[in-house]
Amino acid sequence: MTATATTAGSSGLAVATRALHKRYGPRVALAGLDLSVPSGVVYGFLGPNGAGKTTTMRLLTGLIHADSGTIELLGRPFGQGDRRRLFEVGALIEAPAFYPFLSGRENLRALAATGAPTPWSRVDELLEVVGLTERARDRVSTYSLGMKQRLGIAAALLSDPKLLLLDEPANGLDPAGIVAMRDTLRNLASAGKTVFVSSHILGEVRQLADIVGIIAEGRLVREGPIEELLTSRGRVRVRVKPDEVGAALARLEAGGFRPVQGSTSDDGWLSVAVGGDRASEINRSLAQAGIYASALTAETDLESVFLELTGATPTGDGQRSFGSAGATTVAGQASGQDPQ
Protein backbone atom coordinates (compact mmCIF):
# COMPACT_ATOMS: atom_id res chain seq x y z
CA MET A 1 0.00 0.00 0.00
CA THR A 2 2.87 2.34 0.76
CA ALA A 3 4.41 1.65 -2.62
CA THR A 4 1.13 2.36 -4.31
CA ALA A 5 0.68 5.60 -2.48
CA THR A 6 4.06 6.63 -3.81
CA THR A 7 3.12 5.83 -7.39
CA ALA A 8 -0.16 7.67 -6.98
CA GLY A 9 1.56 10.83 -5.87
CA SER A 10 0.94 12.90 -2.79
CA SER A 11 -2.83 12.88 -3.23
CA GLY A 12 -2.98 9.10 -2.79
CA LEU A 13 -5.47 9.01 -5.64
CA ALA A 14 -5.02 6.73 -8.60
CA VAL A 15 -7.64 8.61 -10.60
CA ALA A 16 -8.93 12.10 -10.00
CA THR A 17 -11.17 14.05 -12.33
CA ARG A 18 -12.31 17.57 -11.72
CA ALA A 19 -15.19 19.33 -13.47
CA LEU A 20 -14.90 17.02 -16.46
CA HIS A 21 -17.15 18.05 -19.32
CA LYS A 22 -17.73 16.28 -22.61
CA ARG A 23 -20.35 16.85 -25.26
CA TYR A 24 -21.17 14.89 -28.41
CA GLY A 25 -22.79 17.54 -30.55
CA PRO A 26 -25.82 18.80 -28.65
CA ARG A 27 -25.82 15.86 -26.22
CA VAL A 28 -24.06 16.35 -22.91
CA ALA A 29 -22.23 13.16 -21.93
CA LEU A 30 -20.40 14.49 -18.89
CA ALA A 31 -21.50 17.56 -17.00
CA GLY A 32 -18.74 18.27 -14.50
CA LEU A 33 -17.66 14.86 -13.29
CA ASP A 34 -15.56 14.77 -10.11
CA LEU A 35 -14.13 11.36 -9.33
CA SER A 36 -11.68 10.46 -6.59
CA VAL A 37 -10.38 6.92 -6.82
CA PRO A 38 -7.95 5.98 -4.03
CA SER A 39 -4.97 3.79 -4.79
CA GLY A 40 -4.99 0.07 -4.08
CA VAL A 41 -8.76 -0.42 -4.09
CA VAL A 42 -11.35 -1.94 -6.35
CA TYR A 43 -13.58 0.95 -7.39
CA GLY A 44 -17.01 0.13 -8.76
CA PHE A 45 -18.21 2.68 -11.27
CA LEU A 46 -21.98 2.47 -11.60
CA GLY A 47 -24.57 4.23 -13.64
CA PRO A 48 -27.54 3.58 -15.87
CA ASN A 49 -27.19 3.24 -19.63
CA GLY A 50 -26.06 6.53 -21.15
CA ALA A 51 -24.97 7.98 -17.80
CA GLY A 52 -21.43 8.61 -19.06
CA LYS A 53 -19.52 5.57 -17.83
CA THR A 54 -17.96 4.63 -21.14
CA THR A 55 -17.26 8.27 -21.99
CA THR A 56 -15.37 8.52 -18.70
CA MET A 57 -13.39 5.38 -19.51
CA ARG A 58 -12.53 6.73 -22.95
CA LEU A 59 -11.34 10.01 -21.44
CA LEU A 60 -9.21 8.18 -18.89
CA THR A 61 -7.49 6.25 -21.68
CA GLY A 62 -6.97 9.20 -24.00
CA LEU A 63 -9.31 7.86 -26.67
CA ILE A 64 -11.32 11.05 -26.60
CA HIS A 65 -10.52 14.52 -25.37
CA ALA A 66 -12.42 16.45 -22.72
CA ASP A 67 -14.07 19.76 -23.58
CA SER A 68 -12.97 21.07 -20.19
CA GLY A 69 -11.88 19.85 -16.79
CA THR A 70 -8.81 17.98 -15.61
CA ILE A 71 -7.74 14.38 -15.20
CA GLU A 72 -5.01 13.02 -12.97
CA LEU A 73 -3.76 9.48 -13.41
CA LEU A 74 -1.54 7.99 -10.72
CA GLY A 75 -1.02 11.38 -9.17
CA ARG A 76 0.03 13.27 -12.28
CA PRO A 77 -1.94 15.37 -14.77
CA PHE A 78 -3.08 13.51 -17.85
CA GLY A 79 -3.95 15.32 -21.05
CA GLN A 80 -3.11 15.38 -24.72
CA GLY A 81 0.57 14.62 -25.17
CA ASP A 82 0.80 12.60 -21.96
CA ARG A 83 0.27 9.25 -23.64
CA ARG A 84 3.21 7.64 -21.85
CA ARG A 85 1.23 7.89 -18.62
CA LEU A 86 -0.84 5.07 -20.08
CA PHE A 87 2.18 2.76 -19.98
CA GLU A 88 1.18 2.19 -16.35
CA VAL A 89 -2.48 1.72 -17.15
CA GLY A 90 -4.24 -1.35 -18.49
CA ALA A 91 -7.67 -1.03 -20.04
CA LEU A 92 -10.55 -2.98 -21.42
CA ILE A 93 -12.96 -0.49 -22.94
CA GLU A 94 -16.32 -1.73 -24.20
CA ALA A 95 -15.93 -4.94 -26.20
CA PRO A 96 -12.50 -6.61 -26.38
CA ALA A 97 -10.76 -5.63 -29.64
CA PHE A 98 -8.78 -8.21 -31.61
CA TYR A 99 -7.79 -9.20 -35.14
CA PRO A 100 -10.18 -12.08 -35.93
CA PHE A 101 -7.73 -13.81 -38.25
CA LEU A 102 -4.95 -14.00 -35.64
CA SER A 103 -4.76 -16.44 -32.75
CA GLY A 104 -5.15 -15.36 -29.16
CA ARG A 105 -1.39 -15.51 -28.65
CA GLU A 106 -0.64 -13.59 -31.85
CA ASN A 107 -3.13 -10.92 -30.88
CA LEU A 108 -1.48 -10.41 -27.51
CA ARG A 109 1.94 -10.31 -29.17
CA ALA A 110 0.71 -7.72 -31.67
CA LEU A 111 -0.65 -5.64 -28.81
CA ALA A 112 2.56 -6.07 -26.85
CA ALA A 113 4.37 -4.32 -29.71
CA THR A 114 2.43 -1.13 -28.92
CA GLY A 115 2.85 1.21 -25.98
CA ALA A 116 4.99 0.09 -23.08
CA PRO A 117 7.71 -2.43 -23.98
CA THR A 118 6.39 -5.85 -23.01
CA PRO A 119 8.31 -9.13 -23.24
CA TRP A 120 6.66 -12.02 -25.10
CA SER A 121 7.05 -14.24 -22.05
CA ARG A 122 4.39 -12.09 -20.40
CA VAL A 123 1.93 -13.17 -23.10
CA ASP A 124 2.13 -16.88 -22.24
CA GLU A 125 2.05 -16.06 -18.55
CA LEU A 126 -1.24 -14.17 -18.98
CA LEU A 127 -2.77 -16.78 -21.25
CA GLU A 128 -2.22 -19.16 -18.36
CA VAL A 129 -3.78 -16.73 -15.87
CA VAL A 130 -6.97 -16.36 -17.92
CA GLY A 131 -7.12 -20.05 -18.77
CA LEU A 132 -6.62 -19.78 -22.51
CA THR A 133 -3.36 -21.69 -22.95
CA GLU A 134 -5.15 -24.60 -24.60
CA ARG A 135 -6.79 -22.33 -27.17
CA ALA A 136 -3.89 -19.92 -27.60
CA ARG A 137 -3.18 -21.09 -31.15
CA ASP A 138 -6.77 -20.87 -32.33
CA ARG A 139 -8.05 -17.91 -34.28
CA VAL A 140 -9.91 -15.38 -32.18
CA SER A 141 -12.81 -15.59 -34.64
CA THR A 142 -13.48 -19.08 -33.25
CA TYR A 143 -13.58 -17.86 -29.62
CA SER A 144 -16.79 -17.55 -27.63
CA LEU A 145 -17.78 -14.19 -26.15
CA GLY A 146 -16.51 -15.27 -22.74
CA MET A 147 -13.16 -16.36 -24.17
CA LYS A 148 -12.77 -13.04 -25.96
CA GLN A 149 -13.55 -11.30 -22.69
CA ARG A 150 -10.88 -13.32 -20.88
CA LEU A 151 -8.41 -12.50 -23.63
CA GLY A 152 -9.40 -8.85 -23.22
CA ILE A 153 -8.59 -9.02 -19.52
CA ALA A 154 -5.23 -10.59 -20.39
CA ALA A 155 -4.61 -7.76 -22.84
CA ALA A 156 -5.37 -5.20 -20.15
CA LEU A 157 -2.83 -6.86 -17.85
CA LEU A 158 -0.06 -7.00 -20.48
CA SER A 159 2.06 -4.18 -19.16
CA ASP A 160 1.58 -5.19 -15.51
CA PRO A 161 -0.32 -1.93 -14.93
CA LYS A 162 -0.60 -0.02 -11.68
CA LEU A 163 -4.09 1.05 -12.67
CA LEU A 164 -6.57 -1.23 -14.37
CA LEU A 165 -9.64 0.24 -16.11
CA LEU A 166 -12.24 -2.36 -16.98
CA ASP A 167 -15.52 -1.70 -18.70
CA GLU A 168 -18.07 -4.42 -17.91
CA PRO A 169 -15.41 -7.12 -17.39
CA ALA A 170 -17.94 -9.82 -16.50
CA ASN A 171 -19.68 -9.56 -19.88
CA GLY A 172 -20.12 -13.02 -21.38
CA LEU A 173 -18.24 -14.83 -18.61
CA ASP A 174 -19.71 -18.01 -17.20
CA PRO A 175 -20.12 -18.27 -13.39
CA ALA A 176 -16.72 -19.93 -12.98
CA GLY A 177 -15.15 -17.24 -15.15
CA ILE A 178 -16.77 -14.52 -13.06
CA VAL A 179 -15.44 -16.02 -9.85
CA ALA A 180 -11.97 -16.38 -11.37
CA MET A 181 -12.07 -12.81 -12.65
CA ARG A 182 -13.19 -11.54 -9.25
CA ASP A 183 -10.36 -13.41 -7.53
CA THR A 184 -7.84 -12.07 -10.01
CA LEU A 185 -9.00 -8.49 -9.53
CA ARG A 186 -9.07 -8.82 -5.75
CA ASN A 187 -5.54 -10.20 -5.83
CA LEU A 188 -4.40 -7.29 -7.94
CA ALA A 189 -5.89 -4.84 -5.44
CA SER A 190 -4.23 -6.76 -2.60
CA ALA A 191 -0.93 -6.30 -4.43
CA GLY A 192 -1.45 -2.53 -4.29
CA LYS A 193 -2.85 -2.02 -7.76
CA THR A 194 -5.98 0.01 -8.39
CA VAL A 195 -8.86 -1.60 -10.23
CA PHE A 196 -11.53 0.65 -11.69
CA VAL A 197 -14.52 -1.40 -12.80
CA SER A 198 -17.45 0.00 -14.69
CA SER A 199 -20.47 -2.22 -14.47
CA HIS A 200 -24.21 -2.40 -14.34
CA ILE A 201 -24.23 -5.78 -12.60
CA LEU A 202 -24.82 -4.53 -9.10
CA GLY A 203 -24.40 -7.87 -7.37
CA GLU A 204 -21.03 -8.26 -9.01
CA VAL A 205 -19.92 -4.80 -7.93
CA ARG A 206 -21.09 -5.41 -4.39
CA GLN A 207 -18.96 -8.54 -4.13
CA LEU A 208 -15.96 -6.97 -5.80
CA ALA A 209 -15.71 -3.29 -4.97
CA ASP A 210 -14.38 -1.50 -1.90
CA ILE A 211 -15.60 1.88 -3.06
CA VAL A 212 -18.32 2.81 -5.49
CA GLY A 213 -19.06 5.87 -7.52
CA ILE A 214 -22.52 6.28 -8.99
CA ILE A 215 -23.12 8.60 -11.89
CA ALA A 216 -26.27 9.73 -13.60
CA GLU A 217 -26.55 12.09 -16.54
CA GLY A 218 -22.86 12.84 -16.54
CA ARG A 219 -22.55 13.78 -12.88
CA LEU A 220 -21.41 11.94 -9.82
CA VAL A 221 -24.36 11.43 -7.51
CA ARG A 222 -22.62 9.43 -4.82
CA GLU A 223 -19.13 8.16 -4.06
CA GLY A 224 -17.81 6.32 -1.05
CA PRO A 225 -17.10 3.00 0.64
CA ILE A 226 -19.74 0.51 -0.40
CA GLU A 227 -20.64 -0.56 3.15
CA GLU A 228 -21.12 3.06 4.19
CA LEU A 229 -23.32 3.67 1.21
CA LEU A 230 -25.45 0.63 1.91
CA THR A 231 -25.75 1.48 5.58
CA SER A 232 -26.73 5.06 4.96
CA ARG A 233 -29.24 4.11 2.31
CA GLY A 234 -30.44 0.87 3.91
CA ARG A 235 -33.85 -0.28 5.00
CA VAL A 236 -35.06 -2.31 7.97
CA ARG A 237 -38.23 -4.34 7.60
CA VAL A 238 -40.02 -5.42 10.74
CA ARG A 239 -43.11 -7.55 11.04
CA VAL A 240 -45.61 -7.13 13.83
CA LYS A 241 -49.16 -8.36 14.40
CA PRO A 242 -51.50 -6.65 11.90
CA ASP A 243 -53.58 -5.12 14.69
CA GLU A 244 -50.40 -3.57 16.18
CA VAL A 245 -49.28 -1.82 13.00
CA GLY A 246 -50.74 1.54 13.97
CA ALA A 247 -49.17 1.47 17.41
CA ALA A 248 -45.85 0.34 16.01
CA LEU A 249 -45.81 3.15 13.43
CA ALA A 250 -46.51 5.71 16.11
CA ARG A 251 -43.87 4.27 18.43
CA LEU A 252 -41.17 4.24 15.75
CA GLU A 253 -41.93 7.75 14.55
CA ALA A 254 -41.86 8.99 18.11
CA GLY A 255 -38.52 7.27 18.49
CA GLY A 256 -37.07 9.22 15.58
CA PHE A 257 -37.07 6.42 13.02
CA ARG A 258 -38.23 8.24 9.91
CA PRO A 259 -39.60 7.74 7.38
CA VAL A 260 -41.61 4.70 8.35
CA GLN A 261 -44.05 3.02 6.04
CA GLY A 262 -46.58 0.33 6.77
CA SER A 263 -50.21 -0.62 6.52
CA THR A 264 -52.50 -3.32 7.85
CA SER A 265 -52.87 -4.69 4.31
CA ASP A 266 -49.16 -5.53 4.18
CA ASP A 267 -49.45 -8.50 6.50
CA GLY A 268 -47.95 -6.54 9.38
CA TRP A 269 -44.75 -5.51 7.63
CA LEU A 270 -43.31 -2.06 8.34
CA SER A 271 -40.49 -0.52 6.42
CA VAL A 272 -38.03 1.87 8.06
CA ALA A 273 -35.52 3.79 5.95
CA VAL A 274 -32.51 3.47 8.23
CA GLY A 275 -29.22 1.60 8.05
CA GLY A 276 -29.21 -2.08 8.86
CA ASP A 277 -27.01 -1.45 11.86
CA ARG A 278 -29.99 0.15 13.61
CA ALA A 279 -32.20 -2.94 13.43
CA SER A 280 -31.56 -3.81 17.08
CA GLU A 281 -32.54 -0.30 18.17
CA ILE A 282 -35.84 -0.65 16.36
CA ASN A 283 -36.46 -4.01 17.97
CA ARG A 284 -35.68 -2.64 21.42
CA SER A 285 -37.89 0.39 20.92
CA LEU A 286 -40.87 -1.74 19.91
CA ALA A 287 -40.28 -4.24 22.73
CA GLN A 288 -40.22 -1.42 25.28
CA ALA A 289 -43.69 -0.50 24.03
CA GLY A 290 -44.86 -4.10 24.40
CA ILE A 291 -44.82 -4.77 20.68
CA TYR A 292 -42.84 -7.85 19.79
CA ALA A 293 -41.55 -8.34 16.26
CA SER A 294 -42.12 -11.73 14.66
CA ALA A 295 -39.55 -11.00 11.94
CA LEU A 296 -36.84 -8.44 11.38
CA THR A 297 -34.70 -8.00 8.25
CA ALA A 298 -31.98 -5.49 7.52
CA GLU A 299 -31.87 -4.88 3.79
CA THR A 300 -28.83 -3.30 2.32
CA ASP A 301 -29.79 -3.60 -1.29
CA LEU A 302 -27.43 -1.95 -3.73
CA GLU A 303 -30.06 -2.09 -6.41
CA SER A 304 -32.46 0.01 -4.36
CA VAL A 305 -29.70 2.48 -3.57
CA PHE A 306 -28.71 2.64 -7.22
CA LEU A 307 -32.25 3.13 -8.45
CA GLU A 308 -32.93 5.77 -5.85
CA LEU A 309 -29.76 7.73 -6.55
CA THR A 310 -30.10 7.59 -10.31
CA GLY A 311 -33.76 8.55 -10.21
CA ALA A 312 -34.93 5.27 -11.68
CA THR A 313 -36.97 3.99 -8.75
CA PRO A 314 -39.40 1.39 -10.07
CA THR A 315 -43.05 2.25 -9.75
CA GLY A 316 -44.02 -1.30 -8.97
CA ASP A 317 -46.74 -1.21 -11.58
CA GLY A 318 -44.54 -2.54 -14.36
CA GLN A 319 -44.98 0.67 -16.35
CA ARG A 320 -41.41 1.95 -16.20
CA SER A 321 -39.47 1.78 -19.47
CA PHE A 322 -35.80 0.73 -19.83
CA GLY A 323 -34.40 4.23 -20.14
CA SER A 324 -36.50 5.94 -17.58
CA ALA A 325 -34.02 7.70 -15.33
CA GLY A 326 -35.88 10.95 -14.87
CA ALA A 327 -33.92 14.07 -15.68
CA THR A 328 -35.66 16.21 -13.10
CA THR A 329 -35.21 13.74 -10.31
CA VAL A 330 -31.59 13.10 -11.13
CA ALA A 331 -30.76 16.77 -11.44
CA GLY A 332 -32.33 17.35 -8.07
CA GLN A 333 -30.31 14.62 -6.48
CA ALA A 334 -27.17 15.63 -8.25
CA SER A 335 -27.37 19.12 -6.88
CA GLY A 336 -28.04 17.74 -3.46
CA GLN A 337 -25.32 15.16 -3.58
CA ASP A 338 -23.52 14.20 -0.47
CA PRO A 339 -19.85 14.93 -1.03
CA GLN A 340 -17.44 12.60 0.70
Place this chain on the structure above:
Amino acid sequence: MRLFVAGLRKLVRRPASYVSVGLLAGLLSLILIAVGATAKQTAERPNGAAALLLVTFPQAYTLILSFILGLGGLIAVIYGAAVAGSEWNWGTLKAAVARGESRSRYALVTFASVALLIGVGLVLAFLVGTLMAVVGANLAGISTSGLSNSDALGRLPDQFGRSWIAVVEEGALGFTVATLARSQLAGIGAGIALYFGEQFASIFLPDIVKYFPFNAATAVVENAGTGGGGIIQRLEPGLALVVVMAWLVGSLFVAAVFTERADISG
Protein backbone atom coordinates in the same frame (compact mmCIF):
# COMPACT_ATOMS: atom_id res chain seq x y z
CA MET B 1 10.86 -1.36 -35.29
CA ARG B 2 8.84 -3.81 -33.17
CA LEU B 3 5.68 -2.04 -34.27
CA PHE B 4 6.69 -2.35 -37.93
CA VAL B 5 7.54 -6.05 -37.57
CA ALA B 6 4.27 -6.65 -35.72
CA GLY B 7 2.45 -4.82 -38.52
CA LEU B 8 4.09 -7.04 -41.13
CA ARG B 9 3.19 -10.17 -39.19
CA LYS B 10 -0.44 -9.07 -39.06
CA LEU B 11 -0.55 -8.45 -42.81
CA VAL B 12 1.17 -11.73 -43.63
CA ARG B 13 -1.49 -13.58 -41.63
CA ARG B 14 -4.31 -11.55 -43.11
CA PRO B 15 -6.39 -13.40 -45.72
CA ALA B 16 -6.95 -10.14 -47.67
CA SER B 17 -3.21 -10.04 -48.49
CA TYR B 18 -3.41 -13.38 -50.27
CA VAL B 19 -6.74 -12.65 -51.89
CA SER B 20 -5.36 -9.39 -53.34
CA VAL B 21 -2.22 -10.92 -54.84
CA GLY B 22 -4.12 -14.04 -55.88
CA LEU B 23 -6.76 -12.00 -57.67
CA LEU B 24 -4.15 -9.96 -59.51
CA ALA B 25 -2.00 -12.93 -60.47
CA GLY B 26 -5.03 -15.07 -61.32
CA LEU B 27 -6.59 -12.54 -63.68
CA LEU B 28 -3.23 -11.87 -65.31
CA SER B 29 -2.64 -15.60 -65.79
CA LEU B 30 -6.09 -16.05 -67.24
CA ILE B 31 -5.54 -13.30 -69.79
CA LEU B 32 -2.06 -14.45 -70.78
CA ILE B 33 -3.11 -18.08 -71.20
CA ALA B 34 -6.20 -17.00 -73.13
CA VAL B 35 -4.10 -14.83 -75.44
CA GLY B 36 -1.68 -17.72 -76.03
CA ALA B 37 -4.40 -20.32 -76.52
CA THR B 38 -6.35 -18.20 -78.99
CA ALA B 39 -3.33 -16.86 -80.85
CA LYS B 40 -4.57 -17.82 -84.32
CA GLN B 41 -7.94 -16.09 -83.91
CA THR B 42 -6.31 -13.16 -82.10
CA ALA B 43 -3.81 -12.53 -84.92
CA GLU B 44 -6.60 -12.30 -87.50
CA ARG B 45 -8.46 -9.55 -85.59
CA PRO B 46 -7.71 -5.82 -85.94
CA ASN B 47 -4.99 -4.94 -83.38
CA GLY B 48 -4.58 -8.66 -82.83
CA ALA B 49 -0.83 -8.40 -83.25
CA ALA B 50 -0.71 -5.87 -80.44
CA ALA B 51 -2.52 -8.32 -78.14
CA LEU B 52 0.02 -10.99 -78.93
CA LEU B 53 2.76 -8.68 -77.61
CA LEU B 54 1.54 -9.73 -74.16
CA VAL B 55 3.18 -13.11 -74.75
CA THR B 56 6.07 -11.84 -76.88
CA PHE B 57 9.30 -11.14 -75.05
CA PRO B 58 10.88 -8.68 -74.31
CA GLN B 59 7.81 -6.44 -74.89
CA ALA B 60 5.81 -8.72 -72.59
CA TYR B 61 7.81 -7.45 -69.58
CA THR B 62 6.54 -3.91 -69.79
CA LEU B 63 3.02 -4.91 -70.82
CA ILE B 64 2.71 -7.31 -67.89
CA LEU B 65 3.94 -4.56 -65.61
CA SER B 66 1.44 -2.10 -67.08
CA PHE B 67 -1.39 -4.56 -66.57
CA ILE B 68 -0.33 -5.22 -62.99
CA LEU B 69 -0.24 -1.50 -62.31
CA GLY B 70 -3.67 -0.86 -63.79
CA LEU B 71 -5.52 -3.50 -61.82
CA GLY B 72 -2.95 -3.45 -59.02
CA GLY B 73 -3.68 0.25 -58.40
CA LEU B 74 -7.33 -0.51 -57.84
CA ILE B 75 -6.54 -3.47 -55.62
CA ALA B 76 -4.07 -1.32 -53.66
CA VAL B 77 -6.80 1.26 -52.99
CA ILE B 78 -9.06 -1.48 -51.66
CA TYR B 79 -6.27 -3.12 -49.64
CA GLY B 80 -5.12 0.16 -48.07
CA ALA B 81 -8.72 1.01 -47.18
CA ALA B 82 -9.32 -2.45 -45.74
CA VAL B 83 -6.26 -2.25 -43.48
CA ALA B 84 -6.97 1.27 -42.19
CA GLY B 85 -10.72 0.78 -41.89
CA SER B 86 -10.45 -2.47 -39.97
CA GLU B 87 -8.28 -0.78 -37.35
CA TRP B 88 -11.28 1.41 -36.54
CA ASN B 89 -13.98 -1.23 -37.04
CA TRP B 90 -12.31 -3.95 -35.01
CA GLY B 91 -11.24 -1.53 -32.27
CA THR B 92 -7.58 -2.51 -32.56
CA LEU B 93 -6.51 1.12 -32.95
CA LYS B 94 -8.42 1.86 -29.75
CA ALA B 95 -6.59 -0.94 -27.94
CA ALA B 96 -3.19 0.36 -29.08
CA VAL B 97 -3.95 3.97 -28.15
CA ALA B 98 -5.24 2.89 -24.73
CA ARG B 99 -1.80 1.30 -24.18
CA GLY B 100 -0.13 4.65 -24.73
CA GLU B 101 0.91 4.11 -28.34
CA SER B 102 1.38 7.25 -30.43
CA ARG B 103 -1.61 7.54 -32.73
CA SER B 104 0.19 9.06 -35.71
CA ARG B 105 3.15 6.71 -35.36
CA TYR B 106 0.79 3.76 -35.29
CA ALA B 107 -0.98 4.93 -38.44
CA LEU B 108 2.24 5.66 -40.35
CA VAL B 109 4.01 2.47 -39.31
CA THR B 110 0.91 0.46 -40.21
CA PHE B 111 1.01 2.03 -43.65
CA ALA B 112 4.75 1.38 -43.95
CA SER B 113 4.07 -2.32 -43.56
CA VAL B 114 1.30 -2.05 -46.17
CA ALA B 115 3.78 -0.39 -48.54
CA LEU B 116 6.29 -3.18 -48.08
CA LEU B 117 3.62 -5.83 -48.66
CA ILE B 118 2.53 -4.01 -51.83
CA GLY B 119 6.12 -4.29 -53.10
CA VAL B 120 6.19 -8.01 -52.36
CA GLY B 121 2.82 -8.41 -54.06
CA LEU B 122 4.07 -6.61 -57.17
CA VAL B 123 7.10 -8.87 -57.42
CA LEU B 124 5.02 -12.03 -56.95
CA ALA B 125 2.42 -10.95 -59.50
CA PHE B 126 5.15 -10.04 -61.99
CA LEU B 127 6.89 -13.41 -61.55
CA VAL B 128 3.62 -15.28 -62.02
CA GLY B 129 2.79 -13.07 -65.01
CA THR B 130 6.15 -13.72 -66.64
CA LEU B 131 5.78 -17.46 -66.11
CA MET B 132 2.29 -17.42 -67.60
CA ALA B 133 3.49 -15.30 -70.53
CA VAL B 134 6.08 -18.00 -71.26
CA VAL B 135 3.31 -20.62 -71.13
CA GLY B 136 1.15 -18.42 -73.37
CA ALA B 137 4.02 -17.93 -75.82
CA ASN B 138 4.51 -21.69 -76.07
CA LEU B 139 0.79 -22.19 -76.64
CA ALA B 140 0.89 -19.56 -79.37
CA GLY B 141 4.06 -20.94 -80.88
CA ILE B 142 5.93 -17.68 -80.30
CA SER B 143 9.64 -17.79 -79.56
CA THR B 144 10.71 -16.91 -76.00
CA SER B 145 14.24 -15.95 -77.04
CA GLY B 146 13.57 -12.35 -75.94
CA LEU B 147 13.16 -13.52 -72.34
CA SER B 148 16.83 -12.82 -71.61
CA ASN B 149 16.96 -9.48 -73.47
CA SER B 150 19.49 -7.49 -71.49
CA ASP B 151 18.05 -4.06 -72.37
CA ALA B 152 14.61 -5.02 -71.12
CA LEU B 153 15.97 -6.69 -68.01
CA GLY B 154 18.15 -3.65 -67.32
CA ARG B 155 15.13 -1.33 -67.38
CA LEU B 156 13.11 -3.49 -64.99
CA PRO B 157 14.54 -2.19 -61.66
CA ASP B 158 13.76 1.41 -62.61
CA GLN B 159 10.28 0.45 -63.81
CA PHE B 160 9.69 -1.54 -60.67
CA GLY B 161 10.78 1.30 -58.41
CA ARG B 162 8.44 3.75 -60.12
CA SER B 163 5.63 1.22 -60.19
CA TRP B 164 5.99 0.51 -56.52
CA ILE B 165 5.84 4.21 -55.61
CA ALA B 166 2.80 4.69 -57.84
CA VAL B 167 0.88 1.75 -56.40
CA VAL B 168 1.89 2.69 -52.86
CA GLU B 169 0.45 6.16 -53.50
CA GLU B 170 -2.81 4.57 -54.61
CA GLY B 171 -2.81 2.37 -51.51
CA ALA B 172 -2.19 5.47 -49.39
CA LEU B 173 -5.27 7.13 -50.85
CA GLY B 174 -7.42 4.16 -49.86
CA PHE B 175 -5.77 4.13 -46.45
CA THR B 176 -6.50 7.82 -45.90
CA VAL B 177 -10.07 7.70 -47.16
CA ALA B 178 -10.84 4.79 -44.81
CA THR B 179 -9.17 6.63 -41.94
CA LEU B 180 -11.30 9.70 -42.55
CA ALA B 181 -14.40 7.52 -42.87
CA ARG B 182 -13.30 5.45 -39.82
CA SER B 183 -14.76 2.51 -41.64
CA GLN B 184 -13.51 -0.38 -43.75
CA LEU B 185 -16.54 -0.56 -46.01
CA ALA B 186 -16.94 3.19 -46.46
CA GLY B 187 -13.21 3.48 -47.17
CA ILE B 188 -13.27 0.76 -49.81
CA GLY B 189 -16.40 2.17 -51.42
CA ALA B 190 -15.12 5.73 -51.49
CA GLY B 191 -11.69 4.58 -52.73
CA ILE B 192 -13.22 2.69 -55.67
CA ALA B 193 -15.52 5.62 -56.44
CA LEU B 194 -12.55 7.98 -56.49
CA TYR B 195 -10.60 5.63 -58.75
CA PHE B 196 -13.32 5.33 -61.37
CA GLY B 197 -14.52 8.90 -60.88
CA GLU B 198 -11.11 10.19 -61.79
CA GLN B 199 -10.93 8.04 -64.92
CA PHE B 200 -14.33 9.36 -65.95
CA ALA B 201 -13.47 12.99 -65.18
CA SER B 202 -10.29 12.75 -67.26
CA ILE B 203 -12.48 12.62 -70.38
CA PHE B 204 -13.86 16.07 -69.66
CA LEU B 205 -11.10 17.82 -67.76
CA PRO B 206 -7.84 16.27 -68.99
CA ASP B 207 -5.67 19.31 -68.18
CA ILE B 208 -6.68 19.24 -64.54
CA VAL B 209 -7.22 15.56 -63.99
CA LYS B 210 -3.73 14.68 -65.17
CA TYR B 211 -2.51 16.04 -61.83
CA PHE B 212 -4.92 13.84 -59.91
CA PRO B 213 -3.47 10.89 -57.99
CA PHE B 214 -4.50 7.95 -60.16
CA ASN B 215 -3.70 9.66 -63.46
CA ALA B 216 -0.36 10.85 -62.17
CA ALA B 217 0.39 7.32 -60.97
CA THR B 218 -0.32 5.94 -64.42
CA ALA B 219 1.92 8.56 -66.02
CA VAL B 220 4.84 7.64 -63.80
CA VAL B 221 4.57 4.05 -64.85
CA GLU B 222 3.55 4.31 -68.47
CA ASN B 223 6.21 6.76 -69.44
CA ALA B 224 8.81 4.73 -67.64
CA GLY B 225 8.20 1.71 -69.78
CA THR B 226 5.46 1.46 -72.30
CA GLY B 227 5.31 5.06 -73.47
CA GLY B 228 1.61 4.56 -74.11
CA GLY B 229 -0.60 7.39 -73.00
CA GLY B 230 -3.51 6.71 -75.32
CA ILE B 231 -5.91 9.56 -75.89
CA ILE B 232 -5.61 10.75 -72.30
CA GLN B 233 -3.14 13.53 -71.56
CA ARG B 234 -0.32 12.44 -69.29
CA LEU B 235 2.29 14.27 -67.28
CA GLU B 236 5.97 13.92 -68.09
CA PRO B 237 7.41 11.03 -66.07
CA GLY B 238 9.64 13.22 -63.92
CA LEU B 239 6.84 15.64 -63.06
CA ALA B 240 4.44 12.73 -62.59
CA LEU B 241 6.79 11.21 -60.03
CA VAL B 242 6.90 14.51 -58.13
CA VAL B 243 3.11 14.79 -58.22
CA VAL B 244 2.74 11.18 -57.06
CA MET B 245 5.15 11.78 -54.18
CA ALA B 246 3.19 14.90 -53.21
CA TRP B 247 -0.08 12.95 -53.15
CA LEU B 248 1.58 10.15 -51.17
CA VAL B 249 3.04 12.45 -48.54
CA GLY B 250 -0.07 14.61 -48.44
CA SER B 251 -2.48 11.75 -47.96
CA LEU B 252 -0.35 10.15 -45.25
CA PHE B 253 -0.07 13.52 -43.52
CA VAL B 254 -3.84 13.88 -43.52
CA ALA B 255 -4.27 10.32 -42.21
CA ALA B 256 -1.73 10.90 -39.44
CA VAL B 257 -3.18 14.26 -38.35
CA PHE B 258 -6.73 12.95 -38.41
CA THR B 259 -5.78 9.88 -36.38
CA GLU B 260 -3.94 12.09 -33.91
CA ARG B 261 -6.92 14.36 -33.32
CA ALA B 262 -9.94 12.14 -33.77
CA ASP B 263 -12.14 10.90 -30.99
CA ILE B 264 -11.80 7.13 -30.97
CA SER B 265 -14.97 5.37 -30.06
CA GLY B 266 -16.69 2.11 -30.82
